Amino acid sequence: MIPYQLVWLIMLLPLFSFIVNGLIVRPFIKPKSRVYGYITVGAIGVSAVLSIWALFSVMSASHHEIPVPDVTWMVLENGVTIHLGLILDSLTAVMLVVVTVVSLMVQIYSLGYMHGDEAGYYRYYTWMSLFTFSMLGLVLSDNLLFTFVFWEMVGLCSYLLIGFWFHRKSAADAAKKAFIVTRIGDFGFLAAILILFFNTGTFDIAALHGLVIAGTLGGTVLMWAAIGIFAGAVGKSAQFPLHVWLPDAMEGPTPVSALIHAATMVAAGVFLVARMFPLFEYSTAALTTVAIIGGFTAIFAATMGLVMNDIKRVLAYSTVSQLGYMMLGLATGGVAVGIFHLFTHAFFKALLFLGSGSVSHSTGTFDMRLMGGLRKTMPWTYATFLIGSLSLAGIWPLAGFWSKDEILISSLANQPVLFWLAMITVFLTAFYMFRAIFMTFHGEYRGGDESGDYKHTHESPLVMVGPLVLLAILAVIAGWWNVAGGFNEVMGAHGHEETRGFFGGLFGAFTHTVQGVPLPLISLLVGLFGIFSAYTIYIKKWITAESLGRVFGPLYTLVSRKYFFDELYENIIVKLALMKGLFTGFTLFDSKGIDGTVDGVSDVVISGGQAIRHAQTGQLQLYGLFIGIGVVIISLCVYFFG
């Protein structure tokens, strides 16, 4: 059993490395030093070990929960105390392992990837430490107030890291876009917190669960609270219609994309819904909303992934799509199903991002049209990327197969229409991933970056390949945890299949039928068909992409322009509807700095100030007169109204 002090330590170690990097070491060591990286890796490494210990402790604890004593933070006048408390239940423990392990891999990888960057390790590792701390705080927090604080902090770190190369306009724009779009969702979340607080008087998550289960909290209040929370999740997890920020967020350094925009922060939305799941469970309308948005986002994003030429954007849309899957899983199958996919997805998606980073490290670009044939020069990257893609495509016996299967089974049972969308998504996923693989690693090398500096490709250094291999191993085995229903048991859910032991489950998966349909077998075949289709087009070229383009011309335009969502938001909503209002403020905020924010809002206030200040003439007797007049006015008021 892990002592509770160490649970605090899990969260505080990255904070420690943030403080050490940001405040203590910085004056003495130049920003490009690797020392910053070693400090961060060390701190997060210990966190990761402790997290794994915590997970095993939780698995063996009764009710799968370890109590952590509260710290009283402040007492409001009306007797409401706000505790600084932590939850350590199975959900948190799983998230802890995901966050710390992926973060550790990413930090090690970054030692190689960020090497020689002009901005230096200093700023990068400082923000990364802060992010890891905030993310751990988010999953550990036991009350909504702190959840929200950490929620905003991860958003802030995301903003800072997307804009890491802020001198590039596209990066600065993307950071701004991410910040503003997620803020829209956050309003919903904040509103939900306030609704819950004013109706129940508590921020405590466990207490809220209790009230919902007891039926004290219900009806429309519950529905709006749940929908508000989901709005926050939609923003953070880039679900339709707030998905537009995530692909642009790829402007940040690739390890940032891997950690924040694939494995952890974007999954925070899914986590939040899981954490507040009783609220959704008792509100059918909210639960249905989650299912529909999730299922639709899954297929919607997958179609856009089909046509992207930038490898990171393919992965970004894939992430949006998979997050939709998780939402669908949560809504139809409960916490265990959704979080299991989150768990496996974190590893293989981080792997894929880091793989794409490794590729670009060697070719100087992310444009797949300039790559090709890399499997010969970059065997390790190729092998691991292939494993990640197979896992994502849901091929037996890799991790993705098991978690995706669970979602399909539960959606077939509860939302048959969405099940079909999900099934199509399986095909699309396999297709776009292998399109990416064939364009990147097969065929002939097409020369890399336009600068011509990358004529000769090479395998990346060990610090980058090492994490890839470790993540690849996890991408294979992570799913086996639930082969015999182990994961479901830990999460306190009942598995869909009867226990047949590990090997029984591993090989018996295909014979398993749901409502008479051998579902795992079908989904495997659909996935394989997707891979085969990509093979026919991009390797054998039996059907050329051009001819497809001719047939599906308008459709292709529609998809490749991302359904015109960016234009919709920017031209119609931003430029027309909100031109004079809020968005002008936001835009000016960046173009003119802080002056601008207020220009739009408070011209009146400023000119008012200009006018009133002239009453201050410098004449001391006038000042005295004001004292006299003030006394007279107050006396009259008291006389007449008192």
Next chain:
Amino acid sequence: MNLELFIPEITLAVFAILVILLDLFVRDKSWLRLVSLSGLVIAGGVTVAMWGDDSTAIFNNMLAVDNFALFFKLLFAGIAFLVILASTDYVAKFARFQGEYYALILLSTLGMMLMAATTDLISLFVALELTSISLYVLVGFLKDRKSTEASLKYLLLGAIASAVLLYGMALVFGSTGQTQLGAIAQAIQSMSLESVLDSPALLMGIVLLIAGFGFKIAAVPFQMWVPDVYEGAPTPVTAYLSVASKAAGFAIILRVFFSAFGIPEWLSMNWGMIFAALAVISMIIGNVIAIPQTNIKRMLGYSSIAQAGYLMVGLAAIGFAPAIATQGQSTILFFLASYALTNLGAFIAVIAISNKINSDDIADYAGMGKRAPVMALALTLCLISLIGMPPAAGFMAKFYIFSTAVQNDLLWLVVIAVLNSVISAYYYLRVVKVMWYGQPASGEKVPSSGAPRLALFLCCLGVLVLGIIPGLVMRLAELAGKMFAF
């Protein structure tokens, strides 16, 4: 009577005289600073040692020794300590008169300590004047035109305000026959509403008291002196004035209005409403006129008017609360502590920077983020705290005050206050923006010496501690809020 309970005040008086005497003999004037600092440390230490649950009255019920008074005494000693520490370099401008400078600061601190402890109108008036007269001189210490002008304005207006206050006291004395606060309260409780309305001398007296105290705390419309005096005075004195003098004003208002006029409810509702109205105009006028200011001291002057407005939201909440409730007091005490640290921090940074660049223009602060990064960072933190954004102390302080007000059905007032906080962000952030994004006039670094840095560090540490773990100070404030009334 027990003279031990008067040790902090005696210490300060003795050290003030000691500083003046030593001034005649020592050549190295920095000894004077050490002596006055040690005097403050002793006074503060004794105050801490006196902290406890029992409260006593000394000097024939004229002074109270209770946690409320001790809280303020410690606050004033701390403020004076930081101000003296921060003026280390600044005193070079009047090197010959350092002794008088330190002695006057100690004397005005003594006056403020008496203000916080006084429970009688007579001792109140004497304490108030002791504070004010020392400050009139301190404001004129630079002897240039601006400084003497500020001093004259402060003196004449202050004297008018004192006369108004005194008239109010005379009326209260006349209608109750008492000068001791507790006795006044008893006398008022035996009056009926009708008898008071028939001869409104008591209400008139209260109004005049509010006007007189309003001058001290810089409430609109008694605030006109503030910007001019703040601009003209030596910057450390401005810092002292904006923080300590205001805190003392609030201490005395809390004491008088809670002890003497707290019950019955129709009376407290009455002055609560006056404070609510004053709060509204103070916040609006202070924030709106702060926006077009170009001199940073003047801007901080208007900002302090607005801050007084937020504090008066708390006073209004006390007026509207049931008479036994003490949460209002503790929130104001917390706000004052956080405001003291924050504003002092801002002023110390301003002293350090403007002493080197010889300008108080906000425009000349351009690029300070590069030229004096430590100072700029500290100033940024303090300005953020003045806006009331987490994790700085200002956030918790506003949060406490506003939530008390909401509980006492003053939601409308809180809405106005929050809107004003938003407006205030504009002029505070403008300074931040100029410092970090502005084009520096020269690449030259702005050096700063050890003592102001130490003072600034203490302030920033305090701001963060109060903002992140407010419970600690809040508990002290809660103990101090349970005032000893009789």
Next chain:
Amino acid sequence: MTIGLEHYLVLSAVLFCIGLYGALTKRNAVIILMCIELMLNSVNISLVAFSSYIVPLLLTGQVFAIFVMVVAAAEVAVGLAIILAIYRGLTDIDASNINLMKW
């Protein structure tokens, strides 16, 4: 006609207002200071009158008045010193010319 409390109070109020009026209108800083003295001393009349009519056995008001006089003397001393300092810089003590700082 017997002289009652109200007569003293009216006298005090009238003097206070005259003092206030003078303090707000006179140009010469020394005269302003004198007007302020008038205000303070008018309050002293009130204090003493209240004391002898309401609490005739105690001397509260009288004591208060003595304190006020002492304080007022100190205030005038500082005030005159400051006016002297102004005069040195400006060779003028016209209050309406003292407006270097405004807005």
